[in-house]
Amino acid sequence: MFTVIDSARPATLVVRQLAQAGIRVVMRYYNHKDVSLPGKRLTRAEARTLTEAGLSIGAVFQQRGGGNGGHIGDLTAMTGQRDAARALQVAADIGQPQGSAIYFAVDWDFITKAELASIEAYFGAVNAALAGSYRVGVYGSGLVCDRLLTKGLVKFAWLSQSQGWSGHDDFLKSQRWALAQAPATTLPGTGYRYDPNYSNTAFPDFGQFTLNSGADEFARDHAAPEELRSMMQVTARSGLLLRRGAGTSYERIRSLPFGTRVFGISVLGDWVLVDTEGDGKADGYCHRGYLELVADAFGMRHPALADPYQIAREELADNIHEFPGKKTNPRIYLYHASTGHGDEDSVPWCSSFVNYCVEKAGLKGTNSKAARSWHEQGWGDEVTEAPREGDIVVWRRQWTNAAGQPESGGHVGFLVSANATSITVLGGNQSGRVSIASYPRNGSLGGQHYKLLSIRRAVTMTDSDDMIIAEAAE
Incomplete structure (x- = not known):
């Protein structure tokens, strides 16, 4: 219902x-x-x-x-x-x-x-x-x-x-x-x-x-729930089976006709836990091979266990940016939701963007809107001396406010390239959008001083040997 x-x-x-x-x-x-x-x-x-x-x-x-x-x-x-x-x-x-x-x-x-x-x-x-x-x-x-x-x-x-x-x-x-x-x-x-x-x-x-x-x-x-969802549609012409678990060995509940729209709640391998009634309650599992994403307002567009940097590049291709005035881009609200709660895009969102990409890849992020959390929490492995494309770069930022008082913050993004004096990253909240930009390793840019803190890499995960067979309704 x-x-x-x-x-x-x-x-x-x-x-x-x-x-x-x-x-x-x-x-x-x-x-x-x-x-x-x-x-x-x-x-x-x-x-x-x-x-x-x-x-x-x-x-x-x-x-x-x-x-x-x-x-x-x-x-x-x-x-x-x-x-x-x-x-x-x-x-x-x-x-x-x-x-x-x-x-x-x-x-x-x-x-x-x-x-x-x-x-x-x-x-x-x-x-x-x-x-x-x-x-x-x-x-x-x-x-x-x-x-x-x-x-x-x-x-x-x-x-x-x-x-x-x-x-x-x-x-x-x-x-x-x-x-x-x-x-x-x-x-x-x-x-x-x-x-x-x-x-x-x-x-x-x-x-x-x-x-x-x-x-x-x-x-x-009526705040957004913790579990954000996607709207999906059955593409199997003969219909798609709804099962009690994520696998063909689980009991069949019923068949969903071609064109049926459902909410995807979460992903487990090649299976999607779905809500068929729109009431927020789980009704069973369907194979994702026969579900087409209709509306990605809820953050399930990326395959489970994808590479965070790959996800970041897809977000870049979608031209995500802040809306003018007091309006908030729902996509940026979704990035913020990955760090505890959704928020307006006026709230710094570079860390929320990285956290979103990391979580959608099946990894655990820092759950913090603070950019320096990736360094201060010791996330992943430090690879500052031997980085590679897709690693996570963390800076400290310092500046002087309008009252003449010193302030500090940070910035974080995915490494694209580097030289002796600067590092180029793909990140969020860069000129108000997801973009590629360069920052000094240790120097000033736009009235702010940047100092590289560390470059981080996700701890290697063991690949699953499980194999799921796609199925449509018979």
């Missing part, structure tokens, strides 16, 4: 069943007027009922939103100002805490330059009207979500379930969505119709709220 749902129908009469089914968040609608769907708009009474049942609420404004034939006239600067004013009015009536989010629906596959420009003008007006009181989200196609995030017009993107809409698959794989909608279903025994949603655990929250909490409280309540 998914834990986040959306519905155009009031949830008042099924709140108890939703809570018992493991639902944690219900996304409901704001609008100007209910037309074809009585009860579409969330009321304060329903919001209170949801809150009292221990459920959180998500708000999305939609008065057609361009849907039912592609009415771009619904999405202009003028209608944006009008819709935002109404959203603020409904939010006040509900008692929605400031700092949470209001999503605005773009419910059609708009693709032309003129249409996209009109949508941008709409969200520009929405931002001006909300004036920072609520974070702004968009529900729409991959193309629209990607464009508005890139333009800085929204904080959250909610990807529509319409897989044929422009940019759907690319945006799903981009790690940038907060929510991704799945096909509609019915709550057993009730007739209550809703859409389940995947939530991207690389985000600490997606703007949900309760009537008795503010932004800080719901961010704590």
Whole structure:
């Protein structure tokens, strides 16, 4: 069972069943007027009922939103100002805490330059009207979500379930969505119709709220779990067997049909422990040879026991960089999650990047955001006198702050090349991105003094003799 749902129908009469089914968040609608769907708009009474049942609420404004034939006239600067004013009015009536989010629906596959420009003008007006009181989200196609995030017009993107809409698959794989909608279903025994949603655990929250909490409280309540996950899809045309253990000798549970999407929880050799219901609970093991990665927001893209330097090069190829302003790249949040907890990309992340690569290779890192931890903890073997490409290089950094006081820190990265005076490394947080850069062995650069502390190499691990045979459903 998914834990986040959306519905155009009031949830008042099924709140108890939703809570018992493991639902944690219900996304409901704001609008100007209910037309074809009585009860579409969330009321304060329903919001209170949801809150009292221990459920959180998500708000999305939609008065057609361009849907039912592609009415771009619904999405202009003028209608944006009008819709935002109404959203603020409904939010006040509900008692929605400031700092949470209001999503605005773009419910059609708009693709032309003129249409996209009109949508941008709409969200520009929405931002001006909300004036920072609520974070702004968009529900729409991959193309629209990607464009508005890139333009800085929204904080959250909610990807529509319409897989044929422009940019759907690319945006799903981009790690940038907060929510991704799945096909509609019915709550057993009730007739209550809703859409389940995947939530991207690389985000600490997606703007949900309760009537008795503010932004800080719901961010704590819905923090990313310790076990970050990947969304994967069955590629075996005949289906893929789900087993009770990581091997062909374990009992078969059932067959997952071609195209089934699951969450990968962890990897054991060639086997993936999967969650088939989206509730965070393990349901069994599938062979990874027949699972395709759909969205790598959760950090399982790299094969088990790969080389850390190889993983670092793949991250480099993905052009990972900090987002402008106060936004945080979910990928960098994920790097930080490998050193105890996720964090904003304004927090130095060179050590978190190295730790992420080391852990994804099946090794133990330092579990520290401090760059010098790799030297001070004596990680691996010291090979300063005989280094090779891919080793981990650690520096001490010293500088003078604006007040004229001395400060110190460190830097760490993977060795690419070296000469008598400088060392080139592949690292994170180098000019705000994963990049290749050179630093002095012992000297100044950019107003800071660098001193090489040591070069480290992972202790050699014994290769496993186990052989796993790939299988699809028979």
